[in-house]
Amino acid sequence: MQTLDTREADVEVDNVLLAGIVGSTAYGLATPESDIDRLGVYAAPTVAFHGLHPPIGKKASKVSTDPDVTFHEAGKWAHLAMSCNPTASELVWLPGELYETRTPLGDDLIAIRTAFLSAGRVRDAYLGYAVSQFKRLENRGDGSFSADTRKRTAKHARHLWRLVTQGEQLYATGRLPIRLDDPEGVRAFGERVADGAIEEARERLAAAEQRFDEIRTPLPERPDEDTVERWLHAVRAAHYAEPAQRR
Incomplete structure (x- = not known):
């Protein structure tokens, strides 16, 4: 055992x-x-x-x-x-x-x-989780909040970036990358969003949705x-x- x-x-x-x-x-x-x-x-x-x-x-x-x-x-x-x-x-x-x-x-x-793996479920799951992270960001306001809330906001922003990045690559290649290529860039994105750059997160999410539409996935339907x-x-x-x- x-x-x-x-x-x-x-x-x-x-x-x-x-x-x-x-x-x-x-x-x-x-x-x-x-x-x-x-x-x-x-x-x-x-x-x-x-x-x-x-x-x-x-x-x-x-x-x-x-x-x-x-x-x-x-x-x-x-x-x-x-x-x-x-x-x-x-x-x-x-x-x-x-x-x-x-x-x-x-x-x-x-x-x-x-x-x-299946194509529709990969798209729905990764974009769906990313959208939920974005909604948490929207509810946190313009950056004028406590240090603890700011820390959580930066974390949600990092997760948004990670989810769309991993989801896009899984959808495009059929393989899930775990370690991110640019962790410092992801951290910087999180800090900017925590400072109030919610629009940047919105744009990142919208760009991911467009890329999913453009990708020809090798994943099966079921x-x-x-x-x-x-x-x-x-x-x-x-x-x-x-x-x-x-x-």
Whole structure:
């Protein structure tokens, strides 16, 4: 049984299949004050799905916020990845040195990472998340706010830039880049927006929407559900044990 060392996080996770460092550290945007975020996939015992309270929905995620650690059960992660959720998807595209736990089933998951992709969902997910970041920026006003709010505003602006950049490249190439090419430029963009340059963020988002319209994507119309299903069946078979007999 693979058990994660969660580094003092208030979460215990057994049967970890794949885990790594994500967030600002992975993107190349970390500062000395940045937390180290971790993300992973685990397998619930197969017999747990046969009872009255299967590990699905909210019960299929184990989360700690101090530090930030999120683990999704394999089935839930698969559904998130097939919706091209940017936060979940990046786990299978990390540089090798950022993985902290890799198992054979985790390696199999990395090997089929393109099976989760589809053109419409990539566009909708990355642009959708970027739009949500922009709305947060709009609600923060013209830059005349507290230092703490300014810090959060700069962070939202950086995430907007990252999402449209990663989304465009994934849509154009079928591969998700994790580390950003120009982290200093992204930080500078965040600071300008935090100073009140909301229009620059609006223009960045509009330009991304136009580029998505212009790109001829190699991505398929639908994810490869058969491949994903075979992987999930392998996970369930590997974690099946006869249920204990009750007297």
